[in-house]
Amino acid sequence: MTQFYRNYLAVAVFAVAALGMVGAMLGVGRLVRPNRPQPEKYIAYEAGSDPIRGFGQSNVRYYVYALLFVMFDVEAVFIFPWAINLEALGVSALISMIVFILVLTLGLVYAWRKGVLRWA
Amino acid sequence: MSVLALEIGWGWMLAFKALVILLIVPLGALVLGYTFLLKMMSHMQSRLGPMDPGGFHGWFQLVGDGLKFLQKEDIIPEDADRRVFAFAPVIVVISTFLMFVVIPIGPVAVVANLDVGVFYALAVSSLSVIGVLMAGWSSANKFALMGALRAAGQLIAYELPLLLAVVGVVMQAGTMSLQGIVSAQQNGSIFGWSGIGNPFIFTQIIGFLLFMIAAQAELSQTPFDMPVAESELVAGYMVEYSGFRFLFFFIGEFGTATAFAALAATLFLGGWSLPGVHGLSAELLGPLVLFVKLMGVAFLMFWVRFTYPRLREDQLQAIAWKFLIPIALANIIVTAIIKVAF
Known part of the structure; x- marks a missing residue:
């Protein structure tokens, strides 16, 4: 097994260990805590008044933000490999990266001018 | 035979490291919660309650x-989606635990020195928002749902400045491995003077500020605490939780604060390295040095938290998209040009 796989195996082992610990804590909690069910305790808390069941429609405003996020997040994935090999790749890569970033910035400016960056 | 022995040794080593980190995360959360949330906040805002129990400085409050x-009691509301509701805090707390896997506390003391260290840490930290969304959705409560949606919107907006702020450091170090970034700072020099190495806070001061602002938002600390705003959403996505599951959100919040402070200390302040300390003494002093730097960074975070009022939701989005991201991109371009030109 190479070091590469070992490192990621460590991450996996760690996730399982954390899950185990959280489970153990919940188990201890189950043993210790009291349990006195009363129907009033299980009503949703809406600041003291009786809850209104069900949901109306509400506007989740960041649909466009989510699209922009995907765009820039993918950009970040391209930037990192270049950032590591900056000196080896030299001037030509630098120029193409600057052009790449500028094109994406243009996208942001366009969205800005269109007014989609307004949360209202 | 020797290969087998090595395998066993490695396995035991891993188990030992896992055990240590499993203790470090709740401990870090408690230390930060005690020092800053209970004591510093009490001093800064004249809160008398947490200073009283147990006598000296209210040490008993945390216990x-x-x-x-x-x-x-473990209360699950009757309308809640029970399984999702029960599992959501677990995801939040596991994402916190996983962040610590790559943070080095000494020359060899790191669970896994991944080649993609920083990238991994930031990726794992943003997993917690899945838990937050699950919690908000499954609670069947309007406050909780609004809080969770705000948290998701905030994460989307501030993940980018966080990621782009780190690019400058990665460029200077030439690696994403956190151990590599520490040694790049340790072995660097400022205009030929290598007395204190080259902590990247000097060359990447803009990156550092961007990182701290974005981390503040990722942790949903004031002034970016709209997801849990107590005066409008009660407690946001946590409103229906009680007992241990609520405690998990708390550990998640302060454990992640510890992790981000450690990450900032590693990326910008040289991590476990102390000028002039090498070899075995670096191994022994490393955790202490990192802890001191971490507490310094955390002090900054909490100072901001206790000082500023809450922003409005649209102001929050505007700061990220119109201010932080353009600055981060400009920082990347300037750093790259300087690095290639000289």
Whole structure:
């Protein structure tokens, strides 16, 4: 097994260990805590008044933000490999990266001018 | 035979490291919660309550809070999606635990020195928002849902400045491995003077500020605490939780604060390295040095938290998209040009 796989195996082992610990804590909690069910305790808390069941429609405003996020997040994935090999790749890569970033910035400016960056 | 022995040794080593980190995360959360949330906040905002229990500086407050969590009933609202509701805090707390896997506390003391270290840490940290969304959705409560949606919107907006702020450091170090970034700072020099190495806070001061602002938002600390705003959303996505599951959100919040402070200390302040300390003494002093730097960074975070009022939701989005991201991109371009030109 190479070091590469070992490192990621460590991450996996760690996730399982954390899950185990959280489970153990919940188990201890189950043993210790009291349990006195009363129907009033299980009503949703809406600041003291009786809850209104069900949901109306509400506007989740960041649909466009989510699209922009995907765009820039993918950009970040391209930037990192270049950032590591900056000196080896030299001037030509630098120029193409600057052009790449500028094109994406243009996208942001366009969205800005269109007014989609307004949360209202 | 020797290969087998090595395998066993490695396995035991891993188990040992896992055990240490499993203790470090709740401990870090408690230390930060005690020092800053209970004591510093009390001093800065003249809060008398947490300074009283137990006599000297109210040292008993934290124990009392812990005992209180332990003996609370586990209440799941009748309309809730029970399984999702129960599992959501677990995801939040596991994402916190996973962040610590790559943070080095000494020359060899790191669970896994991944080649993609920083990238991994930031990726794992943003997993917690899945837990937050699950919690908000499954609670069947309007406050909780609004809080969770705000949290998701905030994460989307501030993940980018966080990621782009780190690019400058990665460029200077030439690696994403956190161990590599520490040694790049340790072995660097400022205009030929290598007395204190080259902590990247000097060359990447803009990156550092961007990182701290974005981390503040990722942790949903004031002034970016709209997801849990107590005066409008009660407690946001946590409103229906009680007992241990609520405690998990708390550990998640302060454990992640510890992780981000450690990450900032590693990326910008040289991590475990102390000028002039090498070899075995670096191994022994490393955790202490990192802890001191971490507390310094955390002090900054909490200072901001206790000082500024809450922003409005649209102001929050505007700051990220119109201010932080353009600055981060400009920082990347300037750093790249300087690095290639010289």
